Amino acid sequence: MAAIIIVGAQWGDEGKGKATDILGGKVDYVVKPNGGNNAGHTVVVGGEKYELKLLPAGVLSENATPVLGNGVVINLEALFEEIDGLEARGANASRLRISSNAHLVTPYHQTLDRVQERFLGKRAIGTTGRGIGPTYADKVARVGIRVQDLFDESILRQKIESALDVKNQMLVKMYNRKAIEVEEIMDYFLGYADRVKPMVIDVEQELNAALDRGEHVLMEGGQATMLDVDHGTYPFVTSSNPTAGGACVGSGVGPTKITASLGIVKAYTTRVGAGPFPTELFDKWGDYLQETGGEVGVNTGRKRRCGWYDSVIARYAARVNGFTDYFLTKLDVLTGIGEIPICVAYDVDGERFDEMPLTQSQFHHAEPIFETMPAWDEDITGCTTFEELPQRAKDYVLRLEELSGAPISYIGVGPGRDQTITRHNVMKR
Structure with missing residues (x-):
C-alpha cells in the first residue's frame, strides 16, 4: 500500500504534471484533491505535448484511474472541452471519476471574478478570472x-435562486x-447532468477501499505551497490548501495512510501573477530563464516571472508539507550560464533571516x-543516472539538497517522460 502526495x-509551474505522469503509470489511482481549471500541467508523452488544466495528469496513464476529489471546484464546460480534446488525440478519459461532493463553478462565479478584479484596480490579486475564488467563497459560506x-x-433550483438573490444585487447595484x-443557470447545469452522472x-x-486492498494512490496537488491560502504569500494566493494537509482533506484519505510527500521544485524559481518574489530577476538572466525554460503559463498564456533558486522557501515548504523527498525539475535550463546564484537567506532592513520572516511586510521587503x-x-x-551528470551539476544538486530540507530523489534533465534521473524510488518507501 502507498498513498503519495505530490x-x-x-x-x-514546477513540473508537477511530469512527476505525476512518471509515477502515475505505477499506481492505481491518480487524484486531484484541490484547485480548478485555473492552473495547468504540461506533460510530454512520446514526443507529444499535452496541456492539462482541470484533469489530473494521471489521465494519460494507461493503468491509473483519474479522480477529481471533493476539494476540487469543477467548471463542467471546461472539463468536457478538455476531455473531448484529449479523446480527439487518441487519449482515453473514460475512466475519470468525480466526487459527488465537489463544488461547481457557475457562470456567475466567473462574471464576479472578472468584475471584482477590475474593481480592485492596482490592488488586484492577479486571478485567472475563471471563478475559482468566488466558488470557494460560496463553499465556505x-x-x-x-x-x-x-x-x-x-x-x-432552490440553490441557484438563493445564490442569485444576493449575486444579482452585487452585479447590478455595485458593478x-x-x-x-x-433559467440560464438551470439550463447550463442540466445540459451536463446526464453526461457527468456515470462518472x-x-x-x-x-x-480508502483501494488502499485497504493494497493498491497505490497518488494525489496530485494543484497550485503550490506559496499559493496556499493559509501558508502562502497572502493575499496573493489561491483559494484552497494545495499543501500536503489539503490533499488529505480534498480526497478523504487520512494522514495516517500517507507514505510519502514529494515536493516538486525547479532548479530556479518562477511565479505567475502579483505578489512578492525575493529572487526575481529583471535583467538578461530573467529573460534567459523565461525563454530557455519556456516559462509561459499553461492556462493563462502569461509569461512567468523568473528568479534564482530560493532555499529559504524550499526549507519552509519542506517543513509545512513534511516532505520526504524532492523532485528537482529543469536542471538542464541552467547549462552553460557561467555562475548560478542560490538564495540561502534574506536580509530585511539589515537583519538576516535564515527562515521565512514572520510578517507579510518583512517578506515583502526581503532581499x-x-x-x-x-x-x-x-x-x-x-x-x-546521477553519476553521468557533470561534476558541477552534481555539486549543484547536492548543495540544493543540503539547503532544502529533504533529499532530492528525482532530477529532471529535459521535458520528456524519460528524461528523469531517479536516485531514490518513493514507491518503495
Whole structure:
C-alpha cells in the first residue's frame, strides 16, 4: 500500500504534471484533491505535448484511474472541452471519476471574478478570472452548488435562486452589470447532468477501499505551497490548501495512510501573477530563464516571472508539507550560464533571516543573500543516472539538497517522460 502526495514547493509551474505522469503509470489511482481549471500541467508523452488544466495528469496513464476529489471546484464546460480534446488525440478519459461532493463553478462565479478584479484596480490579486475564488467563497459560506445537486432539479433550483438573490444585487447595484436569470443557470447545469452522472462516485470510500486492498494512490496537488491560502504569500494566493494537509482533506484519505510527500521544485524559481518574489530577476538572466525554460503559463498564456533558486522557501515548504523527498525539475535550463546564484537567506532592513520572516511586510521587503556555484557546459539531457551528470551539476544538486530540507530523489534533465534521473524510488518507501 502507498498513498503519495505530490506538492508544488514554490509558486506553481514546477513540473508537477511530469512527476505525476512518471509515477502515475505505477499506481492505481491518480487524484486531484484541490484547485480548478485555473492552473495547468504540461506533460510530454512520446514526443507529444499535452496541456492539462482541470484533469489530473494521471489521465494519460494507461493503468491509473483519474479522480477529481471533493476539494476540487469543477467548471463542467471546461472539463468536457478538455476531455473531448484529449479523446480527439487518441487519449482515453473514460475512466475519470468525480466526487459527488465537489463544488461547481457557475457562470456567475466567473462574471464576479472578472468584475471584482477590475474593481480592485492596482490592488488586484492577479486571478485567472475563471471563478475559482468566488466558488470557494460560496463553499465556505455554505451557499455553493455541488456535483450531486445536478441530479435533483428541485434542490438545484432552490440553490441557484438563493445564490442569485444576493449575486444579482452585487452585479447590478455595485458593478453596474446585467442581472443573471435563474433559467440560464438551470439550463447550463442540466445540459451536463446526464453526461457527468456515470462518472460520479463516493471518492472517499473508493480510495480508502483501494488502499485497504493494497493498491497505490497518488494525489496530485494543484497550485503550490506559496499559493496556499493559509501558508502562502497572502493575499496573493489561491483559494484552497494545495499543501500536503489539503490533499488529505480534498480526497478523504487520512494522514495516517500517507507514505510519502514529494515536493516538486525547479532548479530556479518562477511565479505567475502579483505578489512578492525575493529572487526575481529583471535583467538578461530573467529573460534567459523565461525563454530557455519556456516559462509561459499553461492556462493563462502569461509569461512567468523568473528568479534564482530560493532555499529559504524550499526549507519552509519542506517543513509545512513534511516532505520526504524532492523532485528537482529543469536542471538542464541552467547549462552553460557561467555562475548560478542560490538564495540561502534574506536580509530585511539589515537583519538576516535564515527562515521565512514572520510578517507579510518583512517578506515583502526581503532581499536575497546569495552564494554562487559554477555552472556546467556539458549537455545533460541524455543523462540517465546521477553519476553521468557533470561534476558541477552534481555539486549543484547536492548543495540544493543540503539547503532544502529533504533529499532530492528525482532530477529532471529535459521535458520528456524519460528524461528523469531517479536516485531514490518513493514507491518503495
